[in-house]
Amino acid sequence: MKRRGLLSILFDYASDKKRYYIVSIIAAIISVASGIIPFYFVADIITKLIDHKDVFTDYLMDIIMILVFFLIKGLFHVISTSLSHIAAFQIIKTTRKRATDSLALASLGDVKDENSGSLKNTLCERIDSTETTLAHIIPEVTSSVLCFLGTFVYLMILDWRMGLFSLIPVLIGLISYGTMTIGYGRYYKTCIDKTKILNDTAVEYINGIEVIKAFGKSESSYEKFERAAKEGASCFVEWMRNSCVSFTIAMSVAPYTLLAILPLGGILYYNGLIPINTFVICVLMSIGLIAPLINAMGHADDISKAQVIFKEIDRIVRIKQLDRPKVSKALPKDSSISIKDVSFGYKNEEVLHDINLDIKAGSQVAFVGPSGAGKSTIAKLIASLWDPNKGDIYIGGVNIKDLTLEDYNREVSYVSQNNYLFNVSIMENIRMGNLNASDEEVIDICKKCGVHDFIMNLEQGYDTVVGDSGSHLSGGERQRISIARAMMKNSKIVILDEATAYTDPENESIIQKSLAELVKGKTLIVIAHRLSTIINSDDIVLVNNGVIEAHGKHQELLDKSELYRNMWNAHIQAKDGDIND
Amino acid sequence: MIKMLRMFFSFCNKKRKRQFYLAIVLTIIMGICEASKLPAIWWLFKNIFEGTFSINTIWQSLLIMIIPLAISCICRYASTMLQCDGGYGSTCEKRIEIAEHLRYVPMGYFNANSLGYITSVTTNTMEQLSDIATRVVMLVTTGLINTVIVVLALFFFDWRIGLVALVGVIIYLAFNTIMKHLGKKFAPIKEKADLGILSNILDYVLGISEVKSYNLYGKYSKRMDDANEYGRKVYSKAELSMIPVATIQTYITRLIGAAMTIVAIILCIQGVNDLATTMTVIIGSYIIYASLDSMGTFSTLSKIIERCVQRANEILGIKTMKITGENHETKTTDIEFKNVSFSYDKKKIIDDVSLKIKGNSKVAFVGPSGSGKTTICHLMARFWDVQEGGVFLDGKNVKDYNIDSLMDNFTFVFQNVYLFNDTIANNLKMAKENATQEEVDNALKLACCDFVYDLPQGINTVIGEGGSTLSGGELQRLSIARAILKDSKIVILDEATANVDPENEEKLMNAIDALTKNKTVIMIAHRLKTVRDCDNIFVIDEGKVVQSGKHDELMKQEGIYKRFVLDRKDAVSWKI
Structure with missing residues (x-):
């Protein structure tokens, strides 16, 4: 820069x-x-x-x-x-x-x-x-x-010798100040290093305090911290000790203009080179000469x-x-999605390689695959959270790079497992899905999403403020509110990125029932670990190592993909619902 | 000003306070030395006007300045060092005090939020404070002390002029008070504006994904724009109302100067004072306002100090518990709750719970989120002290244990894994200092951590450094390897951790199986599959044990448990 x-x-x-x-x-x-x-x-x-x-x-x-x-x-x-x-x-x-x-x-x-x-x-x-x-x-x-310059010039006009004399103490001060820089680099480095060590030790001690306590190591860790804290302080004191003489002289002499003006002016007067009234006024002016300069410094x-x-x-x-136009070049015709030759990577590591995929308007598609395979990344690219490094994504036949973010965002809702709720009332949070919605419309959507009852059970109802402090909403409840918010937006494309992963069973079943109702007719993209939830999808896309390894309906994939078969078997075994076998 | 110093001193310990007091005394001496300008000027002019001026006079007046200057230098040196040592020393000691305090703070207090806050106070806040602490005494006192001394010196030359100066200084200080009151008037609305901006920015930064996808930026971020504009208005208004007062205040210093000059002229005309004295006091009037101008208001300084002190005290105010009980070697791992109640933030979380867990059994706590099941597990290991009733391990109240010897019995497998920024080997050895290579290898093997051997540096790989970024699942298993090495008798499992992808899940399960073999296992169950094999299941709702028994028994009762299982089946069989 x-x-x-x-x-x-x-x-x-x-x-x-x-x-x-x-x-x-x-x-x-x-x-x-x-x-x-x-x-x-x-x-x-x-x-x-x-x-x-x-x-x-x-x-x-x-x-x-x-x-x-x-x-x-x-x-x-x-x-x-x-x-x-x-x-x-x-x-x-x-x-x-x-x-x-x-x-x-x-x-x-x-x-x-x-x-x-x-x-x-x-x-x-x-x-x-x-x-x-x-x-x-x-x-x-x-x-x-200006005050310094003005006064100085005036002083020079009154008597140029007095003007020059007034600078002598400042020069002595500056020279003395200059000697402070000797060894500066070395001390500076030591202090920076020690401070860094101190901060690192503090971060480790505090963030690891639970582990430290759980393993009964508080004594030794504390001692390590104490040592770092003491060294972090003493290096600065040491530095000061080293430069304190120069500092003292600089600070004491520099503003003391009288030290030169008075005796040297006296000599001028003694030799009849300056009238008494000029002498007095020079003394007077020199008093306030340096203070403004120190102030500026x-x-x-x-x-x-x-x-x-x-x-x-x-x-x-x-x-x-993100490279987006000021005005959209065209608007999407429908809610189909098309991914063409898309590659993407963070930093230097490419995680998606040449992805091609067509999703029909109104269809329901699932992305599955081992963790780290890139399924969530594809979803995020469709959600326009990133731009692909190569290739393009189209919705309704329009390249998303030709849409303003605003127009684009109207088309797509993205719900992940950690949605953020704003520090305002539940009502306002849900209204963010559609800023023009009336209270009745918000309540209506909440009823459809099955959150109305639990919200009404809160002491403040819809006025409950959902901050990280103050309210005691559980993760599942927060998730349900954020899903209601997404539904409020009523976009044609909905992406559920493990939206229900961290919810407890009670909440999960409620969420799922309401979702099924709400996403009817929309293009839906689901990313899920629990394969059993997606076996009825129109298309299941199996992502592995950054490429689409196979796609098709559940049964097709079971027949043609070994990876999918293994995942399915692992899932069946780990499945929770087999309590009553 | 005094209030600010008092606030600052309350922060330091005795030794540091003494250093700062001494620094103030030295500053007074410096002020006296500084005032030697006046007699030097007077002596020179006196000789000039009385016609006794000679080169000797110049030497004499130079001497009148230089000797005090030398003393002043020595004082400044000593005072600077005292303040430097005192400033860095007190922040260092405060840091240590916080660290010490944390050792006695209940484990339950710690969470990502509180830890982040404490870290920020111990590092950033303290750094900011140490920067100020070394200068504060000098900055705050020098101006006032110098002014007072010059006024006193003027009394020496002429008491009437001294009086004028004194009255002027008093009026000046009175204005200081007015300004402070004005400032106070705006303080609450300023704070409100700050809070508004802060909470909006926080929302914006943390919720940036939502901000983007709901188009809540640019012209749509009305809430934040309002807060931002409100902040601008409040601050502008506050400052603009202060400026005239501040200007009047400086104007007063000029008036003092003018008044002194007038009085000096009159006294001179009337022949009361000679010319030398008159010149000296006119010059003295300039010295006064040079030093008054350097007094300043320090409003920012005092704000910073106040905030730093408050933050540190907030942490030191966290209630501690007594942790120095007996070292007790447990023979059994029987756990018993007798009529335990526990509240946090005035909210009752555990309500009169009594239960028994037999040693070497496997039990589960089940219940809706927020029911208190996690808290019950925390209470066993004394993350908190209970308000009523008692928690007993091996028949002994957990409060009577030395905390380290109590902790020896427990291992936790929780969601947030913390590994130190150190080698894998050292992280593991934290659990057992003198572990042999064989033991470490064995623990790694049992916890399915074979990946360690594929790393270029093997078990000497430093965790967290560039290049060796391990996945969440791998870190999780390393923490289990560490737990295996600790080999405690009781394992507390938070099953939320088990929510990983199938591939990792299998390895994690194997690791957990190895860890829990032949142990007393207490799990906070989210998944019902594992619960089935438990010796006892406690169903918790609203802080109470509402059901307990084996799976089959509970399935026969109408109640939360059965409903839970059915819901779960529903959720799992849900299809899009």
Whole structure:
């Protein structure tokens, strides 16, 4: 990826609020200038004092001007920071939206490769944490740097020698700071390594705590963790100890401009090279000279942090998107599916090789095969969660790459064994299948799916919020709700990817009865382990090692495929229902 | 500010607290040294205006600055080291405290969620905190201390001007309080906005498949867009209402400066103060607002500290149990529940259960999901302490066992397999440290783990590293090999694991058969086939044992068990 500075990324994301930043910067400049001008009047006051002007009204004008300029400074400061805040929150909002949309349009495989915890972290907390930088960086860094430059130039105009003197302590500080970098690489590496060891140990200790306890190993594992924690802390202290002298000198001397200004200015005065009033005003100005610079440097850390965060977000926004047109080129004629020469692989490993398959509209097809054979992958390709590396998939005669995701998604429902329910009410969850559905329609579909009764038995009924916390819905119950949601969508193609694998028997039989009713007339693709559930399919597709080894009706396959025969026999033996033999 | 420090100190132990206090004392000394600027300036100007200026004067005023600077450097060095040591030290100790605490936390508390949270606190949160902890005292106190000392120094030059400065500083601090209150006013709605965004993003990321297939993105993600917009509005409003106040606050510092200048001019005109003093206090007014400006509000800092401390305390607040009982070698593996009740989160999960399991028998717990059958098995191995009644192993209450010696009796085969990021050999030896090669090989063989020998590194393959990614079924069998090596007397099986494809299922079954041979076997049964051979079946519903007996006996009764079996038959014979 091209390296981009924070500013260019910011401007990209600021979009229509760019103007805010520009005005904010201009206001900041005016504000800084208004902060420097009062020095002129203070200088005037000092000159008058030295000249022994004894009437207070002589000073009145100067004082009023000082106050007026401070007022202007304050006013423009308000304008500047307000605008930058408005822009900052806008940026945060747009950025979040762009990143989330990008995730939805990327291939599922790429999204699933992301760690969901860190995605959440980036999109919530880390974006939010850039707020201070976004809102303050522009006005503050600009004004800090300008304030330093402005004051310095003014100082140079007053007396160029004094101006140069004022930089001496800063130079000493910088040199001292520079010596800190000696050995930096080595210490840095040690600290990074130790931190990594500490984190790894922590992850292992905590995630393995059950095993550690179950095997009575808590003592030794704890000691290992303790050691890692101590080393993780001591390496940083060691590093600091090594660079602390330089650090101390840098921090103490750099802002101490008086250290040079006072004696060297004294010498100039002694030699009659500088008038007393200039000397005094130079001393005065030098006091606030370096603080803004240190302030700006303090932001450097924040800036680089924000930069890291925005690069990460930029990466999310640039995740490869599924190649889909803005407007569908044609709409599917029916619910037939056709797979042509499709190959697919994750990373470097090809898992499907040259798959060809036609599924008639309204037919019911089952994919079977050993685990890892690729049957679920075919289903996911049909569900457009990934794009094939080679070949094409057509629904109703239209290549799915020529359909917008939106149009495509209307045609196909995909139900897997781990469906996600959103942290809203059951009613809203099911309505996601069809955002226009009324409450009555939702309830109606629930009745048909056989979930109405159990939902009504919940304390809050349809208003029960289904989050990972709060409700005590079992896996089977969640599964039933998600199936109702899929049915709400009422698409012409339904894919059931082991949809009932992890449910208990009671739930499973209810689900199956209701499904049979609901999928009538639709094109149905089922992936199942329990072969007995699919023997009546119109077509059974046997997938093995990434190719379609055979397909046909149950009896045909029993006759012609040895693998299928073996699977069937294994299934018959392991079958649960043989209790009453 | 003080509140923030107190919050932070409450987090540290005594030794660290002392280090930080000492650092504050050093910061005060530094502040005093820093204020030596004023006398240096005064001395120089005094000599100039009184006409006694010479090169000596320059040396003298340089000395007035350099000696304190040297002291200040020493103090800064010591204080930096103290804070560095204190900061990293306290986070290190907190990490260890958490690890120590976890040893006493009931096993039942751990699940994927809680473990993820604890890990994140021990790593990320603590890292974030250590970064701040080393600077917090310096950042928070320096500005205030310096300001106070300069004000005191001004009193030395002229008490009236000192008074003006003092009043100004007090007004400034008062505004600090106002700002804090303003901030507090917005805190709850900000939090609400944050939560809204967080829960929406979580939903979005975890439910991304659904988001895609139900077209819930772009213009259809109204719920998230609303939350996002609400967040923007709330935060903008909060910040925009703070900005004028903050600006007035800085304006006040400028006013203090102006007021001091006016008073200085008047006093000078009236001949009360000489020119040197007047110049010094005017310069002093600039020093005051330089140091006031550096005080800042630290609102972000205190937010981070608060969150870090809260998170750590949340973990340390998990109730522990006493685990240091007797080492007891069990003679039998008879298990008995006497009137056991157990609630979690105020919800009663086990309700007055009494049952007996004879040593070396094979029993099953059957029941709808959520009935409590898993919890009963957990209670046997004291994953939780029961609130009423008692659980007895070999006639002895499980609470009276040393936890390690209790655990020696149990092996669990659960759905979530955890193997350490270490070699296969070391993972197995976890169960028996001094296991011979022969024993390891035997366990691997019994658990159908022949695949291990086909790996390039054999049993020295590191699990989880690139290239050696083993399948779920293989990891499962490795964990059974580990269990075989442990050779405990009781095996608790969660049959949910058996839901694998036929090919793997056979191997897994063989492995489990090897593991459970001649053991007391307790299974949480999802499949009824295995249940048939059990010596006793407990049917659990709503936390109670509602039926018990052998398969044939239960099939003769009308009840959950029979209905279950029939349902199951239905499900299996279901065809599309």
